[in-house]
Amino acid sequence: MEADPMTANHLRTSMVTRLRDWDGGALPPSVDAAMRAVPREAFLPGTPLADAYGSSPVVTHRDDNGIATSSASAPGIVAAMLAQLDVRPGHRILEIGAGTGYNAALLAHLTGPGGQVTTVELDHGVAAEAEQALATTGYGHVTVIPGDGEYGHRPNAPYDRIIVTVGAWELPAAWADQLAPAGLLVVPFRMRGLTRSVTFEHTAGTWRSRSMHECGFMPIRGAGAVAERNIPLADTGLTIRIDDGQPADADALRRALSSGPAQSWTGIEVTVTGELDFWLAGLDGFFRLLAGNDAVQRSGIVPPAFNWGAMGLLTGDSFAYLTRRPGRPGHSELGACGYGPEREQLISTYTDRIRAFNRSQAGRLQVEVHPLTGAPLPGTLMQIDKRNSRVIVLTEGEVGREALGAMAV
Ligand SMILES: C[S@@+](CC[C@H](N)C(=O)[O-])C[C@H]1O[C@@H](n2cnc3c(N)ncnc32)[C@H](O)[C@@H]1O
Structure with missing residues (x-):
């Protein structure tokens, strides 16, 4: 059934109105105009309009295990990354990860008739769908290349802007080679399991960031793929997630639970944890503990600060993680909880680090x-x-x- 354009227009306007207060700042007028112009629903055939214009990503493809392999990213992060990218009319742009083609259409709108957009998509079927949606919405001049974005697309280089819409573990040489002098790269960059959309400049062989924005993206596939390791702790429902390939003994960590918890509170009360996770990720043994409510109940552990991935530290047979409890109104006090023979030492290291973070008044x-x-x-x-x-x-x-x-x- 064809989408009702009146309803779609109305929902699109509400989406942009919600985004205007994005990140506490104004949506750049060019991004605002592009998001008003491009019909997101046309890139999500079969998706209910309310979902196409909701605040969440829309998964469009999954693998045989049900893991999402392609999606239209959430409008908030699409807008944030376009603001970071700072596209000017006439720019030549490379996108890695065409997905639905929606972001490529926004890029085409931003760069205008004098510019050029090339988008590379690993999954050939997804690339064909993106090409079709771009053609039917009037953006058929976008070049869709089926292939591995690790290698960029040399024939259309150099690019004034490169935007990656999938979580990258490294910045491949091709992206540096194909970026024009003074060009910008915006990429969801994975650092010890923490992902930030980073705007990079490239000079004299080194990438340097200009801005960062918190985000989450599916990991890149193809030649640049580095899988996250998810280590389930037997029947507990708890999962240890490690990004950098450090060793972990699931049986020993499962046994650690029998020690019972050691806990320590810091007296430090916060509204948000800010960049604390980067401070913790600098320590050896950094991991994230995934502990949904069921797993917390089944394992009987002290609830972690965030059930989607509380920052933790592990040794061979012990682990510790971030906890919080209510503080003064609107605040939480930070603490650490540990299990296993080295739990006391781990929670002491952990809480020292929280205190150092708190003292540092760390800048950007x-x-x-x-x-x-x-x-x-x-x-x-x-x-x-x-x-x-x-x-x-x-x-x-x-x-x-x-x-x-x-x-x-
Ligand atoms: C979050 S989706 C991209 C969203 C997209 N920009 C949009 O507007 O709908 C990530 C996409 O990256 C693709 N991808 C993953 N690894 C890739 C690679 N190495 N090269 C190109 N595309 C890749 C996936 O197949 C998926 O379609």
Whole structure:
């Protein structure tokens, strides 16, 4: 059945009105206009209009195990990333991850008739659907390339802007090679399991961030794929999620539960945890504990601060994670809970780190991606050696760096 255009127009206007207060700032007028112009429902055939214009992502394809492999991203993050990308009329743009084609249409609207949009999609069937939707909505001039975005698309390079709409673990050489001088890359970048949409500039072989925005994306597939490891703790329903391939013994961690908990509170009350997770992710043994309500009940553990992935630390046979309890109105007090023979030491390390974060009044975080050659930089918040690059996370506050030097595990 054809969507009722009056209803779709109405829902599209409400969506943009909701987005205008995005992130506490104004939606850039060009992004506002593009999101009013492109009919999102046309890229989501068969999806109820209310879902197409809801605030959540819409999954369009799943693999045989039911894992989502393609979606239209949530309008909020689409708008946020387009604001980061800062497209000007006439820009040549490369998108990695065409998906439904919706974002490619927005890009085509932003760059206008003098520009060019190329979008690469790994799944050939998805690419064909995107091409079809773009053609029927008047954006048939977007070039859809079925293939692995790891390699970009050299024939249309150089690009003034590259936008990646799938979670990347590394920044492949092709993206640097195909970016024009003074160009920008916006990418959901995975750092020890934390994902941020980062705007990068590239100079003299190094990527440096200009802005960051919290987000979640499905991981990239193809040549650049690095799977997250999900380690279920036997029958507890608890899952340990590790991004960087560090070893973990599921049986030993399952046995750790029999020690009973050790808990410690910091007296630090917060409204949001901000960038605390980056501070914790700089410690060895960083992981995230996934513990839905069922799993908390079944395992009997002290509830973690966030059931979708509380930040934790683990050793061979023990683990600790973030907890919170109500503080003064609108605030939560932060603490740590640990299980296993080393639980006391782990919660002490953990709460020391929360205190250092609190003292640091850390400024904005910055991310740099360097070649693997060269000596590690001392005193940074986090360094991750990946397959082809060294990722460094820095704070603007020197106080934070001193505190960190003293607190490495
Ligand atoms: C979140 S969806 C993209 C949303 C899309 N931009 C839209 O507007 O609908 C991520 C897409 O990236 C694709 N993808 C995953 N790995 C890829 C790769 N290496 N190269 C190109 N596309 C990839 C997936 O097949 C999926 O369609």
